[in-house]
Amino acid sequence: MAKKNVGVHERLQGIGREFVDVCHYVILFLISVVVVWTAGKEFVGIVQKGSADLKDILMLFIYLELLAMIGIYFKTHRLPVQFLIFIAITALSRHLVVDVQAVSDYFHLWLLATISVAIMLLSGSIVVLTWTAKTFGRPEDNLDKQHANLTIKALLPDNAQAPDSHTKHRRE
Numbered sequence: 001m002a003k004k005n006v007g008v009h010e011r012l013q014g015i016g017r018e019f020v021d022v023c024h025y026v027i028l029f030l031i032s033v034v035v036v037w038t039a040g041k042e043f044v045g046i047v048q049k050g051s052a053d054l055k056d057i058l059m060l061f062i063y064l065e066l067l068a069m070i071g072i073y074f075k076t077h078r079l080p081v082q083f084l085i086f087i088a089i090t091a092l093s094r095h096l097v098v099d100v101q102a103v104s105d106y107f108h109l110w111l112l113a114t115i116s117v118a119i120m121l122l123s124g125s126i127v128v129l130t131w132t133a134k135t136f137g138r139p140e141d142n143l144d145k146q147h148a149n150l151t152i153k154a155l156l157p158d159n160a161q162a163p164d165s166h167t168k169h170r171r172e
Contacts, residue, residue: 024073032070039063058094062087082126089122 042059046052069083096115 028070028073032067035063035066035070039067055094055098058090058097062090062094065090082129085122085126085129089119092119092122 039060042056042063046056065083065087069079069087072083073079092115096112096119100112
């Protein structure tokens with residue numbers, strides 16, 4: 001009787017995972033359509049203007065980074081934090097480039113200094129994230145292993161043990 005409930009529970013979890021996956025795909029597809037549409041609109045504006053300013057080019061890079069991040073999620077089912085940080089750095093750089101010409105008072109000077117420090121901190125966080133991922137691995141890699149072990153345990157009979165990453169599975 002307990003095994004039957006576990007089967008229902010596992011099936012419901014599977015349905016829930018599929019539902020979340022479908023929602024992710026639909027929302028990411030909609031976001032990518034909006035990004036492509038907005039980038040196209042920006043590009044048409046550049047063509048109509050007849051020239052591209054640095055702020056326009058940096059805006060196109062932000063759109064490109066968003067599309068790359070979405071593409072990586074579709075391929076790997078992971079959303080790298082580094083891409084969000086790259087987007088933030090590009091957006092702050094764009095803001096810095098646009099506001100550099102408008103420095104006229106003490107407030108703008110502090111604003112530019114603050115943006116510069118924020119860019120340095122974000123760049124440092126990229127270095128730290130990359131180093132920790134190479135040194136210690138990523139937490140989501142362990143979650144995938146745990147999920148695989150839970151799935152195997154659900155399929156085995158009550159008295160059998162699932163193979164562990166530390167021990168080998170023996171038949172007795």
